[in-house]
Amino acid sequence: MGMNWLAKIAGLAEVPVFVAIGEGAPSDTAISLCTNPALRSVETPRAAAILLVVGTIPDALLPQLHRLHDQLPHPRATVLWHSGNRLSEATTVGGTEDIGASLKDVHRSLLAGNFDTEPDILPDVPPNEWRGIGTHGQGGKGMMGGTPYGRPMAMTAADLRDGLELDAYTADFGPFLPMFPPGLALTLTLQGDVIQSVAVVHPPFENHENRGWVLLNLLGLPALAERMLRVSNDSDTTLRRLIHLSGARAAIPKSLGRTYDGSDVRARFDQMTGISEHAMNAHVHQTGLDDLLIGLEWHEAMLVLNSFDTAPLRTICANTSDPEPDEKMEGGMDHGAHAGHMS
């Protein structure tokens, strides 16, 4: 089938790719992808044409991968790279092949109609049975408290900071959110964007990636984040100067994410971005995610999560105690309805 003019022009664009990182992904994955001029890594599957699975997604997280897959708009395709997974209709690219050229080929084939768009993996039905009472799931306590399709409606609870009664909302986040370390999945209760409780669903995968570039991205500096990935930090004085001038360090609140050894996000940011050459090993043996995240706003919490290397973060996850039963939402909900990506 011939390409129409829109598809021809679209084929000249950078290929929008949503990356799902699994176990065993190369630690230079972000560098490989960002330095490839044919690709653009996007932050939501809604903006992607291709789902790129790098590394192997363990069986326990496959349901989340399937949900993620179904959120890509048509025409869409899945490409497996350095991966031991087997997904129906997915294209596998060898570790030594040029990933940019391969994805470009898949994208053009999709647009030309030579490559069939992938159908949904999951049935387009609610993941849980209807347990609401009213038309919109209301019922139970007053006009709230129902559990439409397994997701309880938000009930008011006292805000941690000032006791103001606000809606508390509980859901699973991760393991493929771009602002989460790969593999990390958490059950969070939020009031507004303030974290009220946290439980670990899945710890992050082992990886030796420097997350300094993610911190820069979270601070609204994606160009500097890419520059950090592109160049050797030690040799790029321009990068260090630009980071300094950006006010990134001052933007991070003092004492944010302080561990028992006294290090905070600022100190870890300095080390990760090469501003400080002072070597530091985070001592986190008594620190849990609940100690670090509860009471923080979402942006601050993301900065904290990404300020640790994977090994200490896995220790922190292991130290995290589950919320008290009465802190959990009632009704045995399946938070997985939102896992993988909020939508």
Next chain:
Amino acid sequence: MSFAIALIEMLTFMIFGVFLAAVLDAFFYRRIAGRSGVSLLMPLYAAAAHLSRQRLTTEAPDRLNWFLSISGFLALGAIGLAVVPFGPQTAVIGMETSVVLWGACESLVVVLVFLHGWSPNSPLALIGAYRYVAIGLPIMLLSMFVLIAVALPAESLDLRAIVISQEGLWNVIRQPLGLPLFLLLGLSLTLRGPLDYGDSADLAGGTSIEDSGANRAGWQVARLAMLVGFSAVAASAFLGGYLGPVLPGIVWLALKTLTVMAVIIAMGHLLARMPVARMLGLIWKVLLPIAFLDLLLAGLVALP
């Protein structure tokens, strides 16, 4: 007839402005990131790629408001440009209270960005929406002080009169605090860099997290249109608008608008964004008093 010409000029200005804004954005990003070159046609390719994909929806979205938020945002950018005079007495919306109309547009941006985050029925989008409102409200106050200050020397709320009042001295010199403060508003209105609390990376795109296909293309174009509209207003309020020697007025306006656009885009890529509570403290405790000082100084100078 003159209205039709002004309308054609405005639409042409907007189309070229949006295109140049996209190219400038890519240029600054690549330059700072250490990438080489930028293709002038990349924005068109990217737009075609968006349009070639399906427009997905979510579970129980507010479809009407989703559409209104995108189309309304685009319309507000256009209204911003429409109040800008392209020459003496030449503005698509020439009214004696054009500054008030622009102020209303600024406020409506807060409403529309909120609707954009509200409509998909998605948690991270909703967080972006609420966060934007928290920051947007004090930023609007700041803008009101600054705009009243530029209206004082002209003794008018008409942007045409404000441009004419700068024939001897541009407001950027007369009121040096005004333009830097107004540029912060521009960063907020266009959801950029240090004041992008709606669509930020920590929320994986925030209010636009669920946009796909034509919706995503529309939202990006609307943001760029707002950048063009805002930059033209800033160029008129502080840099003398169409005033300038030799070249036609519209060329001067285009050059000044382009300069403001470039500054906002560069600031967006080079300045860090702080967590919301910290930014709120900065706005209320530091920036708003400075804006009030700007107004006070303008008032003292304007006293007979």
